[in-house]
Amino acid sequence: MLLQEILEHNDQFVAKKEYVPYETTKMPQKRMVVVSCMDARLIELLPKALDIHNGDAKIIKNAGGTISHAFGSIMRSIVTSVYELNAEEIYIIGHHGCGMSQSNPQGTLQKMVDRGVTSPMVLSAIEYAGVDLHKWLFGFDDVVDSITANTELVRNHPLIPKDIPVHGLVIDPQTGKLDVIVDGYKDLARSVELEQSL
Ligand SMILES: [Zn+2]
Numbered sequence: 666m667l668l669q670e671i672l673e674h675n676d677q678f679v680a681k682k683e684y685v686p687y688e689t690t691k692m693p694q695k696r697m698v699v700v701s702c703m704d705a706r707l708i709e710l711l712p713k714a715l716d717i718h719n720g721d722a723k724i725i726k727n728a729g730g731t732i733s734h735a736f737g738s739i740m741r742s743i744v745t746s747v748y749e750l751n752a753e754e755i756y757i758i759g760h761h762g763c764g765m766s767q768s769n770p771q772g773t774l775q776k777m778v779d780r781g782v783t784s785p786m787v788l789s790a791i792e793y794a795g796v797d798l799h800k801w802l803f804g805f806d807d808v809v810d811s812i813t814a815n816t817e818l819v820r821n822h823p824l825i826p827k828d829i830p831v832h833g834l835v836i837d838p839q840t841g842k843l844d845v846i847v848d849g850y851k852d853l854a855r856s857v858e859l860e861q862s863l
Contacts, residue, residue, distance in 0.1 A: 689720025696753040698723040698746040700739060700815070702730040702760055706838040711758065714841030723752055729765030729804040730758060732815045735822060744824050754849065755819055755831045759812045760838045765804025766811075773802050808835055809846055816847045827856065 678684065701711055703726045712718070723746040725739055732739045746752035777783045792798060805811035816833035819825055830849030836842070 687719040692751050693720070693722045693746070695721040696751050697721070697756060698725065698743055698750075698752040698754070699756045699758060700725045700730050700732065700743065701758040701836075702726060702763055702765070703728055704760060704763065704838060707760060707836070710838065710841050711836060714836060714843065723750060729763055729768075729811065730760075730815075731765065731805060731811060732757075732818055735818060740819075740822065743819060747825065747829065753829060755825075755829060756834060757812055757815045757819065757832065757847075758834045758836055758843075759808045760836045761808065762838055763804070763808055766808055767806060768802065768804040770799040770802035774798060812846045816849075820849075820852065828853065 695717065697717075699711075699715075699717070699722050701707060701724065712722075712724075717724075723742070725742045725746075727739060734740065743752075743755060747755075774788055778785060778788070788798065812833040812835060816831050820831040825831075830853050831847070832845070832849040833847030835844050835846055
């Protein structure tokens with residue numbers, strides 16, 4: 666059983682004080698917050714590819730690394746990181762080959778029906794009650810568009826300070842190579858120029 670394995674390992678981990686190399690504080694040393702995808706390939710690769718170590722950053726993850734609601738839990742975590750945990754830069758990092766890219770809500774709903782969890786009738790009733798299940802389950806068409814939109818959402822959020830750079834990047838889940846989609850520093854410089862010209 667997986668839980669049993671985990672607990673046995675955990676006993677050893679604590680007993681042998683293997684936690685010592687990871688001791689740090691809750692304030693992120695690099696003063697950054699990262700929003701990324703829960704993809705299993707990124708568990709170790711993402712921090713290694715960015716040179717992030719325990720204590721360096723706040724890392725928020727979900728399916729697709731998307732911010733689906735301006736006042737949802739991801740945004741709440743970003744706002745908390747900024748105001749309570751000294752984060753001064755925001756990194757939105759999507760990845761190639763993401764499962765949420767061109768995801769298939771209809772297929773997912775069908776799997777729920779096939780497992781006997783629900784029925785087409787119940788799904789219709791939920792939709793009728795105003796919940797768009799297809800929209801809820803859908804990720805995005807294109808990772809670059811998604812990163813750009815999420816970056817804009819955070820940058821223009823009414824509760825995010827205007828002097829915080831919001832970067833958008835895409836990572837290769839195999840090599841860890843990063844490509845910059847949105848350079849938050851350039852966006853900041855542009856908005857300062859714009860203000861001065863007004
Ligand atoms: Zn993903």
